[in-house]
Structures are given as structure tokens and as C-alpha cells.
Amino acid sequence: MKKLLKRTIAVAACYCAILLPTTATAQTDLDAIMMEKSAFCVGPMYSYTSWKNYWEGTLKRDNLNLGRVSTQMIGLMGAYGITRKLNALFSVPYVSTKASAGTLHGMKGIQDLSLFLKWKAYQKRMGDGRLSVFTIGGVSFPLSNYTPDYLPLSIGLYSSTASARLMVDYEQRGLYVTGSATYVARKNFKIDRSSYYTTQLHLTNEVEMPDGASYNVRLGFRNQRVIAEAILNQWRTLGGFDITRNNMPFPSNKMNATTVGFNFKYVLPKIPQLSIVVGGSNTIAGRNVGQSTNVYGSFFYVLDFSPREKSSDKPSKTN
Amino acid sequence: MKKAIYLSAVVFIAVVAVIVSCSKSIEGRTDNAPALAPANIDLNAGTWKPVLLTSASEFAVPAPAATNTPDYIAQVNEIKTWQADLTKDEKAIVKYWSAGAVLRWNEILRELVAKHNLPPYQNADGTYPFPNANNPLAYPQFPFANPPYAGRAYAYVSAAQYDALVAAWYYKKLYNRAAPYTVDATVKALIPKSDLPSYPSEDAVVAGVSVELLKLLFPGDQDYIQQKAEEHKRARIIAGANVRSDIEAGEALGKAVAQKFVTRARGDRAGAAAGNQAQWTQLETDCIARGETPWYSLELPKRPPMLPLFGKVKAFLFDSLTAISLRPGAPPLVNSPKMKTETAEIYEFVNNPTRERTRIVHFWADGVGTYAPPGHWDAIAAEDFIPKNFSEVRWARNLALINMSLMDAGIVCWDTKYFYFNPRPTQLDPKIKTITGIPNFPAYISGHSTFSGAAATILGHIIPERAAAYDAMAQEASMSRMYGGIHYRSDCEVGLVVGKNIGNYAVQRAITDGAE
Numbered sequence: 001m002k003k004l005l006k007r008t009i010a011v012a013a014c015y016c017a018i019l020l021p022t023t024a025t026a027q028t029d030l031d032a033i034m035m036e037k038s039a040f041c042v043g044p045m046y047s048y049t050s051w052k053n054y055w056e057g058t059l060k061r062d063n064l065n066l067g068r069v070s071t072q073m074i075g076l077m078g079a080y081g082i083t084r085k086l087n088a089l090f091s092v093p094y095v096s097t098k099a100s101a102g103t104l105h106g107m108k109g110i111q112d113l114s115l116f117l118k119w120k121a122y123q124k125r126m127g128d129g130r131l132s133v134f135t136i137g138g139v140s141f142p143l144s145n146y147t148p149d150y151l152p153l154s155i156g157l158y159s160s161t162a163s164a165r166l167m168v169d170y171e172q173r174g175l176y177v178t179g180s181a182t183y184v185a186r187k188n189f190k191i192d193r194s195s196y197y198t199t200q201l202h203l204t205n206e207v208e209m210p211d212g213a214s215y216n217v218r219l220g221f222r223n224q225r226v227i228a229e230a231i232l233n234q235w236r237t238l239g240g241f242d243i244t245r246n247n248m249p250f251p252s253n254k255m256n257a258t259t260v261g262f263n264f265k266y267v268l269p270k271i272p273q274l275s276i277v278v279g280g281s282n283t284i285a286g287r288n289v290g291q292s293t294n295v296y297g298s299f300f301y302v303l304d305f306s307p308r309e310k311s312s313d314k315p316s317k318t319n
Numbered sequence: 320m321k322k323a324i325y326l327s328a329v330v331f332i333a334v335v336a337v338i339v340s341c342s343k344s345i346e347g348r349t350d351n352a353p354a355l356a357p358a359n360i361d362l363n364a365g366t367w368k369p370v371l372l373t374s375a376s377e378f379a380v381p382a383p384a385a386t387n388t389p390d391y392i393a394q395v396n397e398i399k400t401w402q403a404d405l406t407k408d409e410k411a412i413v414k415y416w417s418a419g420a421v422l423r424w425n426e427i428l429r430e431l432v433a434k435h436n437l438p439p440y441q442n443a444d445g446t447y448p449f450p451n452a453n454n455p456l457a458y459p460q461f462p463f464a465n466p467p468y469a470g471r472a473y474a475y476v477s478a479a480q481y482d483a484l485v486a487a488w489y490y491k492k493l494y495n496r497a498a499p500y501t502v503d504a505t506v507k508a509l510i511p512k513s514d515l516p517s518y519p520s521e522d523a524v525v526a527g528v529s530v531e532l533l534k535l536l537f538p539g540d541q542d543y544i545q546q547k548a549e550e551h552k553r554a555r556i557i558a559g560a561n562v563r564s565d566i567e568a569g570e571a572l573g574k575a576v577a578q579k580f581v582t583r584a585r586g587d588r589a590g591a592a593a594g595n596q597a598q599w600t601q602l603e604t605d606c607i608a609r610g611e612t613p614w615y616s617l618e619l620p621k622r623p624p625m626l627p628l629f630g631k632v633k634a635f636l637f638d639s640l641t642a643i644s645l646r647p648g649a650p651p652l653v654n655s656p657k658m659k660t661e662t663a664e665i666y667e668f669v670n671n672p673t674r675e676r677t678r679i680v681h682f683w684a685d686g687v688g689t690y691a692p693p694g695h696w697d698a699i700a701a702e703d704f705i706p707k708n709f710s711e712v713r714w715a716r717n718l719a720l721i722n723m724s725l726m727d728a729g730i731v732c733w734d735t736k737y738f739y740f741n742p743r744p745t746q747l748d749p750k751i752k753t754i755t756g757i758p759n760f761p762a763y764i765s766g767h768s769t770f771s772g773a774a775a776t777i778l779g780h781i782i783p784e785r786a787a788a789y790d791a792m793a794q795e796a797s798m799s800r801m802y803g804g805i806h807y808r809s810d811c812e813v814g815l816v817v818g819k820n821i822g823n824y825a826v827q828r829a830i831t832d833g834a835e
């Protein structure tokens with residue numbers, strides 16, 4: 001029992017996703033917490049993102065014909081400890097969008113599957129503190145044939161991605177700082193139209209999707225029961241073009257966003273396998289994205305798949 | 320342990336390097352279109368019936384210098400100098416323009432339409448500014464290339480190119496000066512050789528006529544247009560297809576013919592099509608007086624109706640009385656059971672979207688930021704013309720027929736829309752949320768259906784083996800507006816019929832213009 005409890009707490013890892021208007025980021029792949037070997041943490045999560053103002057290029061404006069654009073997401077997320085130093089993570093969101101004004105119909109559907117492999121490559125004690133270095137690789141791809149060419153009400157950008165991240169974490173007596181940089185390669189995709197205009201006319205249905213980069217800094221406190229952290233995140237599209245005056249957005253726009261947020265996790269003392277996560281964020285600067293506010297919450301439950309004879313006091317099987 | 324950091328960094332860099340090295344450049348469908356090599360050079364096209372010119376020889380083109388004169392030899396040497404040292408860019412422009420002058424200028428025009436197809440943002444007081452042709456670069460930029468504007472632009476450019484090429488063909492046959500690669504065997508032909516006389520240059524004719532019309536239609540984009548024209552003319556000299564005097568004579572002829580069209584455009588009543596507040600109010604009052612529910616804008620703030628007087632613009636294929644006679648009967652009364660049924664049908668469509676219907680809606684939407692429905696039909700036509708190996712003059716003739724029918728479809732459609740001033744489905748049932756933007760003008764009859772009916776009819780005449788396919792496309796384009804939630808069935812079905820009637824005027828012209 002004790003061992004299970006310990007394992008559960010160590011599993012602080014399992015919480016997740018804020019959905020930027022431009023990028024879905026499961027937070028587990030952005031933190032320095034690892035699952036124990038053979039522990040599987042899984043749970044539902046809900047997130048609500050909305051904006052009234054957005055940046056048309058660099059010009060901030062509202063749009064009476066959209067009102068408030070909101071995105072709701074229900075997702076299933078999970079993480080599994082392949083070893084103590086190597087974790088696999090996944091998330092599957094169902095997304096629905098809505099505009100509070102105007103005449104445009106919202107959209108809904110299953111969005112993209114994200115998979116990550118997180119490797120704790122290096123760890124070193126430094127006096128009181130501990131320094132860890134991680135590398136994280138990820139892929140994502142659409143799970144349904146949704147259309148990305150209906151922004152801002154599309155449920156996603158439809159571009160398959162591959163990402164590579166280097167992350168450094170330093171912890172001292174529960175206080176920590178985690179920093180990471182990520183390169184996201186984004187694959188071209190096809191839209192329903194046979195031509196489109198960016199800064200020139202393209203006579204093709206294939207969209208050249210610029211890559212992106214993100215930077216993430218987290219500052220907070222963590223122990224076996226609690227995580228409380230402040231988060232600064234920056235997403236940069238490496239290329240892309242601005243929405244022209246009073247035009248519609250397009251998936252290959254130069255979407256940039258800087259968000260600040262918080263994240264809080266609490267492990268239930270009486271049911272240590274179960275944890276609650278809540279968080280939120282605000283977009284403080286952006287380009288070709290909504291000035292969005294996001295809140296999310298989720299539950300996570302830890303299942304232990306380690307061989308029974310090792311984790312149990314009683315070797316005999318019972319019915 | 321340093322080793323581990325080093326290792327993780329290496330892994331990271333390797334992964335990133337692999338990802339980044341994937342090439343993403345995209346290719347347009349016509350980027351590598353083959354060089355034009357007409358199966359038939361249409362040597363007698365100088366006898367074809369022009370649209371506005373009184374005759375093919377209305378504008379004089381001076382006789383060219385003989386090919387044994389020092390002047391001509393100097394011009395041939397200019398080609399040789401270019402060809403002695405060709406850069407990659409020079410080879411690229413030769414290849415690009417070799418696909419055809421009419422094709423490339425149509426693509427440029429479509430690009431300009433897409434760039435300018437943006438409704439102006441409102442003023443602080445909730446009114447809307449209008450673009451000003453005399454100050455095209457000030458916001459809102461001139462023009463707002465909406466569907467009627469676009470249809471008219473395509474028609475003028477195509478019809479003018481056609482007339483100018485008929486004139487060019489007349490002089491080509493008259494003066495019969497061979498191409499430089501024929502005169503001098505040491506001149507390389509970087510494009511397929513042709514027996515067509517090269518004076519005046521058909522490419523320069525198209526460049527000249529296009530520049531003049533685009534100056535009128537897109538006055539804020541002169542730099543871009545001029546740069547394209549210079550590149551086009553240079554490409555023909557580099558290719559060994561024309562000497563400079565071929566180019567100069569062609570350009571002068573193109574510009575002269577263009578003036579006839581510019582004069583017509585200035586007087587075709589399109590300039591007054593936006594109307595004014597008194598006229599907008601009158602439309603509403605008249606509709607109420609008939610006992611009907613008037614259309615109103617569903618945009619916030621309410622936007623004045625798009626080009627309410629475009630129905631009065633002078634058509635190319637018929638006179639104004641005929642235009643009025645093409646106007647269909649009234650739509651179902653707003654309070655009739657039929658209209659209730661039709662509105663309910665649209666409500667069903669928008670609330671039960673299938674992926675295939677959404678695809679159809681977006682494929683045909685051709686809304687904000689696109690080359691508009693007439694441009695979509697030009698794209699369909701152009702891509703089907705490429706494998707046909709038409710001569711330049713036949714390319715122009717076919718596109719002129721299509722685009723005149725598209726412009727005229729716009730005229731009859733807009734006349735009908737503002738004659739009945741019928742509300743959109745969302746106005747009658749606000750629960751109808753649409754899968755594409757609601758255009759800011761009355762519903763009856765559907766513009767997409769009218770444009771598509773007209774274009775499919777004349778295209779089916781030009782390429783008979785594809786007639787059924789064009790009809791199916793028109794049908795799909797028409798239905799897309801119902802799936803999208805922005806038109807009733809009556810709008811679409813009647814729109815297609817009206818469009819076909821207009822397309823038949825183009826077919827009549829095609830049968831009698833001397834090209835068949």
C-alpha cells in the first residue's frame with residue numbers, strides 16, 4: 001500500500017492541456033515530472049477558451065459579426081511510465097466552436113491525436129538542488145476529416161506535426177523553474193478549395209504550412225501533494241502571412257501568441273490515486289490570433305501495471 | 320554525465336534537422352503548363368467577328384521592315400545577345416510565359432480579384448466607406464472586387480484581348496513576316512516553332528491590351544502589372560519568338576484597341592452601381608408597397624446592399640430590353656406555405672451537415688478573398704483549355720465568350736435580386752446559422768447558380784465532350800448555396816435556368832463569329 005501511495009504521488013505528471021487558439025499543448029509534455037515505471041495515469045479534461053478581440057495582423061479589433069468566439073474541448077489524456085526515465089503521453093480532444101453573434105455556424109468533431117515520448121536524459125544533484133534535462137519528441141495528426149479552412153470556427157488546423165523539445169528543470173526544496181524550447185514541424189495539408197490567396201494566388205488545394213516554435217517557462221512549488229505554478233508560454237509561427245484588413249483568417253497565417261497562466265494540481269489525501277487539476281491562461285500579446293482566455297479542469301486516476309509480485313505484499317492470487 | 324547532456328542535445332538537433340529538411344514547397348496546377356503549341360494556328364482569325372471593333376483593320380498597324388534591312392538584323396542580334404548568356408530567371412520567365420499570354424494574364428487578373436475581394440470595414444459611426452477609384456491606395460482600397468465587379472473585369476479584359484488579337488491576326492496574315500528563328504537559323508527557338516507570322520507579336524498585343532484595362536480596373540496595382548508586362552515582352556525576345564519591332568507594334572495595337580473598351584467601360588453605368596441612400600431606401604419602400612417583406616443586411620452594422628444598380632449595366636451579349644426580359648418571375652411569397660417549406664429545408668441542411676456537403680459548400684464558396692465565382696469558372700475553363708492546344712486568338716475568343724456570359728449573368732441576376740428584394744433564409748428564420756458567409760444582397764436568384772448556368776452552357780458548347788461534366792459542376796455549385804444555408808431551392812433552380820438562357824446568347828455568338 002505504501003509503495004502504491006508513493007508511486008501515485010510521484011505521478012504528479014498527469015494533467016494537461018490548454019488549447020491555445022493556435023496550438024494544442026498537453027502540459028504533461030511541458031513539465032519536469034515523470035511517471036513511475038508501469039504506472040498509467042489517465043483522465044478526462046475539459047477546457048473552455050474564448051475571445052472577443054483578436055489581432056488582424058498586428059491590429060487589435062473586435063468583430064460584431066462574430067461576437068465572442070468560444071472553443072470547448074473535452075479530452076482524454078494519459079501518460080505511461082515505460083521506465084522511470086522514459087514516459088509516453090497521449091491526448092485526444094473533442095472540440096466544438098461557436099460564435100455568439102453573426103450568422104456563422106459553429107463546428108465540432110474529434111480533433112488531433114497527440115503522442116509524446118519524454119526522456120529524462122540527465123539528472124544531477126547540485127548542493128540542495130537538483131538539475132534535470134529532458135528531451136521530448138512528439139507527433140500529432142488529425143483523427144477526423146474536419147476542415148481547417150473555416151477559421152476562426154474550424155476545430156483545428158489539420159496539419160500533422162512533429163515536434164522536438166529540449167527542457168531543463170531546476171528544483172530546490174520544492175521550488176522549481178522549468179524552461180523549454182520546442183521546434184514544431186508542420187506538414188502541408190489539403191483544403192476543400194481548389195485555390196486560395198495568401199500574399200499571392202495559389203492554384204492548388206495544398207497549403208504550405210509554416211513551422212512553429214514555442215518557448216515555455218514555469219515557476220512554482222511542488223511536493224507530493226501539490227503543484228502550484230505560474231506559466232509563461234510563447235508560440236511563434238516561423239513564416240506565414242498577416243490577415244489583411246477585414247479579411248478572414250487562414251491556417252497558414254503568421255499566428256503568434258504570448259500567454260501567461262497558472263496551473264494547480266492537488267492529490268486527494270484519502271484517494272491518492274486521484275488528483276484534480278485546474279488552470280487557466282490569458283493571451284497578453286498576439287498576432288493573427290484571438291486574445292483568448294482559457295480555463296480548464298480535469299481529474300486523473302493512476303493505475304499500476306507493474307508486476308504484482310513486486311508491488312504487493314501477498315504473492316498469492318485471489319479471486 | 321556531461322556525456323548525457325551532449326547526447327540529448329545531439330538527439331534533439333538530429334530530430335529537428337530531419338523534420339526541417341522535409342521540403343514543403345507547393346506547386347500550382349499550371350506552374351508547369353506546357354508551352355503553347357497550337358494544333359491549328361487559325362491563320363484566318365483576322366476575319367472573325369470582333370466584339371467592339373468595327374473591323375479588324377480599324378486601327379492601323381504600319382508595315383514592318385523587311386527582314387534583310389540593317390534595322391531588322393540589329394533586332395535579331397539583340398535576341399542573340401540575350402541567348403548567349405541566359406540566367407536561370409530568364410529561362411524561368413520564358414517557360415512561364417510560353418504557356419500562353421491569354422492564360423497568364425487571366426491568372427494575373429484572377430489574382431488581382433482575389434487580392435481585392437474584401438468588403439470595407441465600417442466607419443466609427445456604423446456607416447461604411449466606399450473605395451475611390453481616384454485614390455485607390457487609401458483605405459478602403461479600390462476596387463472591392465466583389466462578384467459583379469469581378470465578372471465585369473473578366474469580361475472587359477477577355478473581350479478586349481479577343482478584339483486586339485483578331486486585329487493582330489489580320490495584320491499577321493497581311494504582312495506575313497516570319498518569326499526570327501525562321502529568318503535566321505542561328506536564333507534559337509526556346510519555345511515551340513510556329514508558322515504563324517510574328518508581326519505584330521500576339522503576346523505584346525495581349526500585354527498591351529491587358530495593361531490598359533487593368534490600369535482602369537485595378538489602378539492601385541500598376542507597379543505589379545507593369546512589371547509583369549515588361550517580363551512578358553522580354554520573355555518573348557529572349558525566347559527568339561519576336562524581335563523588338565514585333566513587340567512594339569503589338570503593344571501599340573493592344574493599347575489602341577484597349578481604349579475602345581476603356582471608353583465603353585466608363586460609360587456602361589457600372590460607376591453608378593453602388594447607388595446612394597435614397598436609392599437603397601427606395602428598394603425597401605417599393606418592396607413593402609408590393610406587400611412583401613424586404614431584404615435587409617444581416618451584417619453588423621447593417622451594410623448597404625452590394626451594387627444594387629448593377630442590373631442596369633450595359634451587357635455585352637444583349638441589349639437592355641433583352642436583359643429585362645431575361646428576368647424570371649417572382650419568388651414564392653414570403654408568407655406562402657412554399658416559402659415556409661423551402662426555409663425549413665435549409666434549416667435541415669445546416670443542422671445536419673455531412674462532410675461531403677461541407678466540402679461542396681467550401682469548394683464553391685468563392686467568397687471573401689477569392690477570385691469570385693466568375694474566376695472559378697475561368698479557372699475551370701483555363702485548365703481544360705491547356706491540353707486543347709488552342710491558338711492565342713482562340714484562347715481569347717473562348718474566354719471572351721465565357722466571361723461576357725458571366726458578366727451578363729451578373730447583370731441579369733443583380734437586376735432580379737433588386738427587383739424582388741427577397742430576404743435570405745436567416746432573415747426569415749434566425750435559427751439558420753450558415754456554413755459560409757451570407758452575401759450582402761437579396762436572395763432571389765442565386766448568383767452562383769446564374770453564373771454557373773451561364774458558364775457551363777457556353778463551356779459545354781466549346782468542349783462538347785465535357786458538357787455533361789460542366790452541367791454537373793453547375794448543379795453542384797448551385798446546391799452548395801442551399802447546403803451552406805444561404806439560398807432557398809427556388810433561388811438556385813431558377814438561377815440555373817436563367818444562367819443557361821444567358822449562356823445560350825454566348826452560344827449563338829459562338830456559332831456566328833466565324834471561328835467555328
